Amino acid sequence: MxxxxxxxxxxxxxxxxxxxxxxxxxxxxxxxxxxxxxxxxxxxxxxxxxxxxxxxxxxxxxxxxxxxxxxxxxxxxxxxxxxxxxxxxxxxxxxxxxxxxxxxxxxxxxxxxxxxxxxxxxxxxxxxxxxxxxxxxxxxxxxxxxxxxYAKGIAMPFATTKDHVQLYYEEAGDGTPILFLHEFAGDYASWEPQMRYFSRGHRCITYSARGYTPSHVPDSDADYDFQHVRDDAIAMLDQLRIAAAHFVGLSMGAYSALQVALQVPSRVLSLTLAGIGSGFEAERLEAYRARCRAEADEFERGGASEITKLAGLTPGRIPFLVKDPRGFRDFHDALGEHDANGSARTMRNFQGARPPLSEFKEAIAKLTLPTLIMVGDEDDACIDASLFLKQQIATSGLAMFPRSGHVLNLEEPALFNAALEKFLALAEAGRWGPRDPRSVRA
Structure with a gap:
């Protein structure tokens, strides 16, 4: 009603x-x-x-x-x-x-x-x-x-990137800014549990990446590489005149957040990397890229129904379906509303063409930003990458969620919010420092 x-x-x-x-x-x-x-x-x-x-x-x-x-x-x-x-x-x-x-x-x-x-x-x-x-x-x-x-009759807000792509965003709350970056199967609305919770004490911003409506959907495949998506996050900060923010990313969004930290660390207050690293394993990389290209072709041929069938039921999403069928149905329905062309170009040129994290090993090891890494213990594609980042970033902490898959912020919102809240409090207080060398096994 x-x-x-x-x-x-x-x-x-x-x-x-x-x-x-x-x-x-x-x-x-x-x-x-x-x-x-x-x-x-x-x-x-x-x-x-x-x-x-x-x-x-x-x-x-x-x-x-x-x-x-x-x-x-x-x-x-x-x-x-x-x-x-x-x-x-x-x-x-x-x-x-x-x-x-x-x-x-x-x-x-x-x-x-x-x-x-x-x-x-x-x-x-x-x-x-x-x-x-x-x-x-x-x-x-x-x-x-x-x-x-929209509810107030005000024009929908868009940020314009340097290549003139318009990105739809929403913000709520006041305080230290938090920028949320969504995964491949999400959009700006998939961060709603976090927007509601953290806007009580922070200025929270969420946006839809290029190719995800209501943001614009560029026609060229060249506009979807990882550098463009990385620069889009920086453009959001510029649009809102934010000098630096906490970056919270899931999967594709976590990869982009890490790239921003490597490119312009002065714009990042802290990093939260959840479900990061699909395609990390060297022995699986080529098979992963081939699957991304094949799925992109299916998206273009079959439209939204193929998106939900192929991207909505990957192994890492099954734990979400098992523990919360009602929540998964909402997630699945939202995925079916994605633009098929935008999803295909993102899958082909970002997911299937981005360099693996191992290629940035030296740069990652130099990071000194407070970093929280989250991964589900049943998200097989991301566990090795999460352990790799934990070993390389001295100022990182690793949180592994029990009986959980890939969509951590929706699958376990209370646990996700609690871990993130504690991390942000320690980071803002200057109490999230590097690992003590004495704790490293010889």
Missing amino acids: MAAVTSRAVMPIEMMRPLRGVMGVMPVSVPGGAVMRAGRSRRREGGDHRDQQSDCRKTKATTKRTKLNHTRCPHQHPQFHPANRAGQRGRLMHFGMWRDQDPRANHFVTVRPLTPLSCATRTTNRVNQGLRRWREIAMFQRVRASSRH
Whole structure:
């Protein structure tokens, strides 16, 4: 059930749009004086819809609730919904549920009569329309519910990279900044459990990488190499005028976070590298790259269904499915909404072409940043790489999650947040130093 909007909140445009095929035109006022039009305006037999709107505006200030009777003849339905006036609340009936309209927007709605049908046919059609519409609303809520910019009617925020690619981002909270970088099968919304938790004491930023909507999807394969993705993270800091931030990355995002630390360590306060290192093993590298190229081709041929089938059920994600089927279903559904071309180019040119961590061994050994490495004990593809980083970075700590796979922040959000919170507190206090040489086995 959709929650009613209070007098202090502006309902997102898509959530206020009436059922397609039932309502007519609903102009919506947004802050700043702009007018957005949802749905299609159509003329009712016997009059012009503009005349109906004019009549609607002339309706007395007293607002009455009008319930649409879906079981009676459609011509008995009221033709106009009373206009909202300042300080009053108008409600619109959708399948037996009242929905509030924003009292500050002075909305008005005209109702188009339905085509005369038998009651049984009309009821079936309306139920089918309702199911489709509510699925659209559910998708809209999942993708946009956390967007304070969209909810307030503000233009969606984008950061522009040096090669003119626009990256969608969201931020919440105040304090020392944390930049979250998502994995291949995620996007900006996959960090929602961490955004909600850490924004209580930090300025948290999450963004969708290039190729992941609502960020832009470049057409050229050359725009998806690891240097471009690394520089995108730096562009986010530049856009928000942040000198340095804590970097928290998962898988693909962890690799990019490490590359930023190697390239410009002054922009990084600390590193959290979770599920990093797929394709690390030298004996498996060529097979891994060949599989990435093959999967990219499948994404382009099969679209979103192939993404969920190939990338959504890899061995490292099975522990998530086993322990939390409901959470995995949300993750799987979100993965099915990815842009197939963007996913294919990312898989082919980033996942399947990036250098393995072993090629950066000397540079990694010189890192002095506080570093937390997280890995699931059932994420076989990343365990060796995590141990390698622990051995090379003197200021690193390793956390291995029991009975866990690759998607650590969603699979074990409480454990992930607790480990990260303690690490950030010690790093900010200057208490996360290098390993004592006396603890190293001779």
